[in-house]
Amino acid sequence: MKLRKNIATSEEGFIFNPTTGDSFSTNPIGADILTLLKEEKSFPAIIKAICVKYEVNEIQFEKDLDDFVSQLKDFSILDLEKDTPK
Amino acid sequence: MTKINNRKIVIAVTALNAIDSPGPGVAVIRAIRECQDFEVRIIGLSYESLEPGIYMHDLVDKTYQIPYPSSGTDSLFARLVHIHEIEHLDLIIPNFDAELFNFIKLKDKLNNIGIHTFLPELSQFEARDKVKLFDFGKRHGLLMPKDKIIHNIKDLAKAADEFEYPLVVKGKFYDAIITNTLEEAEKAYYKIQAKWGLPIIVQEFIQGTEINIAALGDGNGNAISIVPMRKLYITDKGKAWAGITLDDDTYIELARKFISATKWRGGCELEVMQKADGKSYVMEVNPRFPAWIYLTAAAGQNQPVALVKMALGQKVEPFKQYEIGKMFVRYAWDLITDINEFQKISGTGEL
Structure with a gap:
């Protein structure tokens, strides 16, 4: 799973989709997830990295990550063609 | 820097009504004034005394009122001849839908007295009329409602x-x-x-996302510039108060197809609705630059300057790229002027 090629993100968690003109902002955890997605990290790797950095419950975070990713899909931010199984 | 000639180029521009439903004139002038390749003297052509551009002396050097389009071509031509005698106009860029018919009709006569224009043919202008739009789309393979x-x-x-x-x-x-x-x-x-x-x-009714495309054709079927924009803030009159340039080849290809099929000469704006299934419908084709045309200059494709150069006989190569994510946010500003200025334009038709 990775971000679509032309999606612009900032360290502050700002996302700009230049195909649609939509822009979004996320909290710091969201920004970290985006950075990891940009690096084409796998789902387990993202979960591990976030759980190390923040004090979060792994099971709870996995659910939140699912929600977050489905939002990214809805807003055409993820490259679905290159979607790989978790 | 290459000068087109040694003297200032004198360009007359209409649609100085930079109001809540703005005409493109002020934006066109702003874009032209940014060009380093030539010096210009800008002549405003106005219809009403309270068009804000008349009073923007840093943009417009002198303004003359011209007769309303309903007065016909004879009175317009007579007025333009008078202005030309004083100002030695090189080029006129008309920017109102309602006046274009008259200017297109006068194209050859203006050219004969040394005033250039860069306008579509009457047949092209009429073919994209709202009333004929669906047939137009069918003929050229464009989706229209x-x-x-x-x-x-x-x-x-x-x-x-x-x-x-x-x-x-x-x-x-x-x-x-x-x-x-x-x-x-x-x-x-x-x-x-x-x-x-x-x-x-x-x-x-087509439900979807509204996209606007500013395009410039050279009259031979080549698109010199295409810049798509999505409105981010729309006024109650449906006008863009903020917008952003987009990166989507679908729109570029759509505009290219339009310009190639029509051999469009001059600036135009395609109003497009993109449905959720990805199909793009052309809702309207405006036969002139849009009011947000300065964004094309800001994004690296100065369409008004390219038009000026082509109108004056220079060859202009098609632009290849523009800045994506370039935004504009329109604003309202209370321009202060004096009663004498208002009196002058109202009474003498000149300022």
Whole structure:
């Protein structure tokens, strides 16, 4: 799973989709997830990295990550063609 | 830096009404003034005394009032000859839909006295008229919403049955009202008829994201510049108050197809609706630069300057890229002037 090629993100968690003109902002955890997605990290790797950095419950975070990713899909931010199984 | 010639180029520009439903004139002038390749003297051509551009002396060197389009071509030509005798105009860039017919008709006569223009042919101009848009799209392989042109209220119900609700009731020149029932459609019909006359266009409603494309054609089928923009903030008059340039080849190809098929000469704006299934419908083709044209200059494709160069006989290569994510946010500003200036333009028709 990775971000679509032309999606612009900032360290502050700002996302700009230049195909649609939509822009979004996320909290710091969201920004970290985006950075990891940009690096084409796998789902387990993202979960591990976030759980190390923040004090979060792994099971709870996995659910939140699912929600977050489905939002990214809805807003055409993820490259679905290159979607790989978790 | 290459000078086109040694003297200032004198360019006359219309549509100085930088109001809440703005004309493109001020934005066109702003873009032209940014060019380092030539020096310009800008002559404003106005219809009313309170068009803000008249009083923007850092942009407009001198303004002359011209007769309303309904006065016809003879009185317009006579006025332009008078202005030309004083100002030695090199080029006129008209920017109002309603005046374009007259300027296109006068194209050759203006050229004979040394005034250039860069306008579409009358046939191109008329082919993209709202009233003929659907047929135009069919001929050129462009998706357009289905429509019916009606001259009588009795035909409204029949048209409504054909398209289902919601449907759009539109005026020949301006205004569009989305309606959900026959009663609403009838109300919209009468409202638009009172303002813009007949015929009325009943159009299939297309739900989607509105995209606008500013394009410039060289008259030989080549697109010199294409810049798509999405409106981020829309006023109650449907005008963009903020917008952003987009990165989507679909729109570039759509505009290229339009310019290639029509051999469009000059600036134009395609109003496009992109449906959720990805299909792009051309809702309207405006035969002149849009009011947000300065964004093309800011994004690296200065369309007004390219038009000036082509109008004066220079070869302009098509632009290859523009800055994506370039935004504009329009603002309102209370320009302060003096009663003497208002009196001068109102009384003498010059300022």
